[in-house]
Amino acid sequence: IAIGIIRSRPDTPDPSDNGEKEYDSELCHPLLIAHRGASGYVPEHTLGAYALAASMGSDYLEPDVVMTKDGHIIARHDNELGLTTNVEDHPEFASRYRTQMVDGRQVSGWFTEDFTLAEIKTLRAIERIPNIRPGNTRMDGAFDVPTMQEIIDLTKGLEISLKRPIGIYPEIKHATHFQRLGLAMERPLVDLLHRNGYTRPESLIYIQSFEVSNLKELKSMTDLRLIQLFAGNSALPPFDQAVQETGLTYAQMATPEGLREIATYAYAVGPDKGYIIPRNANQTLGTPTSFVQDAHAAGLKVHPYTFRSENVYLPAEFRSADPSQAALGDAAGEYRAFLATGIDGLFTDHPDDFANVRVLLLFLIFSKENSGVNQRSLDDDIPKINVQFNDLPKADKFTKLNIMEEKIVDSNNEDTKRELKEARSRIDQLEKKIAILEGRVPQKYPDVKFLGYKERKRILVTGGAGFVGSHLVDVLMTQGHEVIVVDNFFTGRKRNVEHWFGHRNFEMIHHDIVNPLYVEADEIYHLASPASPPHYMQNPVKTIKTNTLGTINMLGLARRVGAKILIASTSEVYGDPMVHPQPESYWGHVNPIGPRACYDEGKRVAETLAYSYAKQEKVSVRVARIFNTYGPRMHVSDGRVVSNFIMQALQNLTITVYGNGQQTRSFCYVSDLVDGLLALMASSYTLPVNLGNPVENTIQEFAMIIKNQVPGCRSMVAKSAPVEDDPQRRRPDITVAKQHLHWEPKVSLQDGLQRTIDYFKEELSRTTFYNNQTYMDMKSHN
Numbered sequence: 001i002a003i004g005i006i007r008s009r010p011d012t013p014d015p016s017d018n019g020e021k022e023y024d025s026e027l028c029h030p031l032l033i034a035h036r037g038a039s040g041y042v043p044e045h046t047l048g049a050y051a052l053a054a055s056m057g058s059d060y061l062e063p064d065v066v067m068t069k070d071g072h073i074i075a076r077h078d079n080e081l082g083l084t085t086n087v088e089d090h091p092e093f094a095s096r097y098r099t100q101m102v103d104g105r106q107v108s109g110w111f112t113e114d115f116t117l118a119e120i121k122t123l124r125a126i127e128r129i130p131n132i133r134p135g136n137t138r139m140d141g142a143f144d145v146p147t148m149q150e151i152i153d154l155t156k157g158l159e160i161s162l163k164r165p166i167g168i169y170p171e172i173k174h175a176t177h178f179q180r181l182g183l184a185m186e187r188p189l190v191d192l193l194h195r196n197g198y199t200r201p202e203s204l205i206y207i208q209s210f211e212v213s214n215l216k217e218l219k220s221m222t223d224l225r226l227i228q229l230f231a232g233n234s235a236l237p238p239f240d241q242a243v244q245e246t247g248l249t250y251a252q253m254a255t256p257e258g259l260r261e262i263a264t265y266a267y268a269v270g271p272d273k274g275y276i277i278p279r280n281a282n283q284t285l286g287t288p289t290s291f292v293q294d295a296h297a298a299g300l301k302v303h304p305y306t307f308r309s310e311n312v313y314l315p316a317e318f319r320s321a322d323p324s325q326a327a328l329g330d331a332a333g334e335y336r337a338f339l340a341t342g343i344d345g346l347f348t349d350h351p352d353d354f355a356n357v358r359v360l361l362l363f364l365i366f367s368k369e370n371s372g373v374n375q376r377s378l379d380d381d382i383p384k385i386n387v388q389f390n391d392l393p394k395a396d397k398f399t400k401l402n403i404m405e406e407k408i409v410d411s412n413n414e415d416t417k418r419e420l421k422e423a424r425s426r427i428d429q430l431e432k433k434i435a436i437l438e439g440r441v442p443q444k445y446p447d448v449k450f451l452g453y454k455e456r457k458r459i460l461v462t463g464g465a466g467f468v469g470s471h472l473v474d475v476l477m478t479q480g481h482e483v484i485v486v487d488n489f490f491t492g493r494k495r496n497v498e499h500w501f502g503h504r505n506f507e508m509i510h511h512d513i514v515n516p517l518y519v520e521a522d523e524i525y526h527l528a529s530p531a532s533p534p535h536y537m538q539n540p541v542k543t544i545k546t547n548t549l550g551t552i553n554m555l556g557l558a559r560r561v562g563a564k565i566l567i568a569s570t571s572e573v574y575g576d577p578m579v580h581p582q583p584e585s586y587w588g589h590v591n592p593i594g595p596r597a598c599y600d601e602g603k604r605v606a607e608t609l610a611y612s613y614a615k616q617e618k619v620s621v622r623v624a625r626i627f628n629t630y631g632p633r634m635h636v637s638d639g640r641v642v643s644n645f646i647m648q649a650l651q652n653l654t655i656t657v658y659g660n661g662q663q664t665r666s667f668c669y670v671s672d673l674v675d676g677l678l679a680l681m682a683s684s685y686t687l688p689v690n691l692g693n694p695v696e697n698t699i700q701e702f703a704m705i706i707k708n709q710v711p712g713c714r715s716m717v718a719k720s721a722p723v724e725d726d727p728q729r730r731r732p733d734i735t736v737a738k739q740h741l742h743w744e745p746k747v748s749l750q751d752g753l754q755r756t757i758d759y760f761k762e763e764l765s766r767t768t769f770y771n772n773q774t775y776m777d778m779k780s781h782n
């Protein structure tokens with residue numbers, strides 16, 4: 001194992017350079033490449049993640065790069081923005097949601113190529129894997145999406161403040177995809193790097209790609225070093241090769257002959273770890289292959305990806321006893337196994353863990369050199385040092401280092417003392433950072449009852465991150481059930497359920513139910529659909545698809561797994577009603593081609609589907625016709641009357657009554673509705689049931705009630721244009737619910753409104769960023 005020492009970068013090129021020198025000689029070896037930054041601790045591909053990675057001792061910072069519509073290079077793991085930004089919270093971008101093929105895969109979401117840089121700069125980065133890294137979600141919204149230029153500027157600044165060289169390791173993502181769009185990234189990236197002074201092979205830059213043709217093309221554009229990546233599935237062809245139908249696969253590229261061919265254009269290879277040490281069927285590490293030797297024989301450096309310290313990613317023998325996927329395991333054990341294969345560097349999400357292992361090895365070498373022990377016994381000692389390292393709780397590892405350091409410093413020369421002092425100060429910084437980061441990890445979940453496996457159900461909630469869904473999820477979780485939330489985040493938000501992230505009974509799936517879903521469940525609450533008129537009217541086709549195709553998918557799932565399913569229908573199936581109050585037996589009065597039809601008729605079809613599946617396929621269905629509901633977690637820009645009026649009243653803005661204000665509604669507090677849904681699912685009553693509060697007010701009265709309940713409110717109440725097809729009267733007849741479910745609402749309008757007003761007050765006091773957005777949204781409704 002070659003371990004190098006940190007040295008300063010030579011100011012002038014070495015005149016004895018014969019063209020075959022070792023690059024990266026000013027860095028510590030094997031190289032520590034911070035995968036997407038210190039992404040184990042901070043949302044990936046943010047300046048925060050890169051800065052932390054550098055201060056943890058990384059040699060290279062790794063941004064994945066994609067293109068914006070207007071040709072700017074930005075850092076994102078994919079061109080899809082929904083997974084790692086809050087784009088779903090931006091209603092102004094809702095219409096850009098689409099489905100397309102990317103590298104041969106169907107992907108739904110928002111794509112960088114549809115956004116200008118200025119638009120992307122209005123988004124905030126969020127954690128990509130919140131269930132594994134719940135602590136990172138506390139930093140959701142703290143950083144924006146950085147450009148490649150900003151990353152270069154940050155790196156150059158960090159080189160000065162940390163007084164050591166730091167490299168950048170960009171990966172060109174979806175090369176062919178962007179080339180086809182006329183947004184090829186190769187030339188602009190090279191130009192950008194050259195402009196910033198990175199021009200020579202020894203510049204601390206590697207350009208990576210999973211594709212082949214673009215690397216060959218890059219070879220003729222630049223002297224910068226290139227690295228060929230290998231996909232985890234070696235049977236696959238690189239995407240450009242698939243398009244060109246050359247038949248070349250990663251497996252062929254990994255043979256000695258394939259590697260020799262790669263050496264004609266690349267300096268290094270970046271294989272998935274499995275090419276070097278494949279895993280056995282039981283997920284333990286298997287026998288190392290000859291990949292590293294073959295690559296070295298071809299003259300290539302080897303930098304495998306991706307090392308992560310959480311149990312879920314580690315080989316089985318290095319997982320900790322804690323059964324949670326997110327628990328940190330024995331990362332040092334895995335590093336040791338790979339270092340022993342002779343790799344030249346590696347990509348990690350947890351740079352501190354690898355830096356610590358590397359520093360320990362360095363100390364060991366110093367101490368062995370001092371006592372004149374040979375290399376062989378050094379190798380024998382490496383397992384020992386890992387045991388020492390891993391037996392200690394994280395904080396104590398540094399105490400251990402200090403003791404070792406003092407021992408060695410006594411017996412070493414001035415240079416070594418200085419280097420050790422530098423290492424010590426880096427470790428001190430690291431300790432402080434870890435303490436801060438550990439403080440961010442939520443320590444406690446809400447109390448959850450323990451249920452035996454016979455009583456415990458596995459319950460799927462579609463739309464579970466939405467306003468009503470998330471309250472239902474809270475109750476099901478506290479009752480002790482296993483809950484799977486499925487949401488496409490069109491109107492739902494991760495924030496509504498983040499307090500459950502990482503809980504062993506909780507699972508979150510980002511999925512659009514318009515596409516089939518294969519999970520196991522005992523019960524399904526099917527709530528997924530936008531419910532606010534401005535939201536469902538914004539994309540009527542999508543609303544109809546969600547309520548028809550989405551409902552078919554969920555009924556099909558219920559049939560396949562034998563689950564009971566509750567369909568969330570609506571008072572809107574009665575349209576603008578001719579019967580008042582509305583009993584379930586009333587067939588309704590709906591305009592099939594009006595602006596509300598996508599929702600009203602969508603829900604009517606959903607009910608028809610439910611009873612068709614019940615009749616033909618014997619699916620056990622429940623149908624709740626939900627009347628106007630309100631409460632905390634409604635989005636500030638939801639657009640429905642309760643959130644609009646309260647937000648207006650809290651900000652002393654004009655309260656906008658649509659039409660003459662004589663139309664009526666009956667408002668039900670969300671906890672009452674959730675009780676009704678649970679009672680309906682548990683009952684044997686299979687026909688539709690109205691769930692709502694029968695206390696009815698005109699909208700004009702309602703405006704005054706809210707104005708009077710917000711202390712010091714100086715808002716005016718003003719009438720504006722009526723809404724097309726607005727139902728004029730609505731009040732549920734809840735005789736059926738009372739008789740069959742023994743349910744009726746308990747929370748008075750005054751109490752419910754007070755809790756909701758308190759919630760919106762809190763929302764308004766959140767960050768400036770949020771307030772601005774709210775303010776603008778509210779204005780656009782006025």
Ligand SMILES: O=C(O)[C@H]1O[C@H](OP(=O)(O)OP(=O)(O)OC[C@H]2O[C@@H](n3ccc(=O)[nH]c3=O)[C@H](O)[C@@H]2O)[C@H](O)[C@@H](O)[C@@H]1O
Nearest residue numbers: 531570572627628629640641644656657658663699723726
């Ligand atoms: O809250 C709900 O649960 C229901 O909301 C909507 O139905 P709607 O009653 O039209 O909801 P709102 O947009 O909240 O409107 C209620 C009344 O207030 C009026 N309004 C709304 C917003 C506003 O700023 N000013 C205003 O006067 C509307 O014109 C309407 O007459 C949905 O269509 C239903 O599916 C859903 O069940």
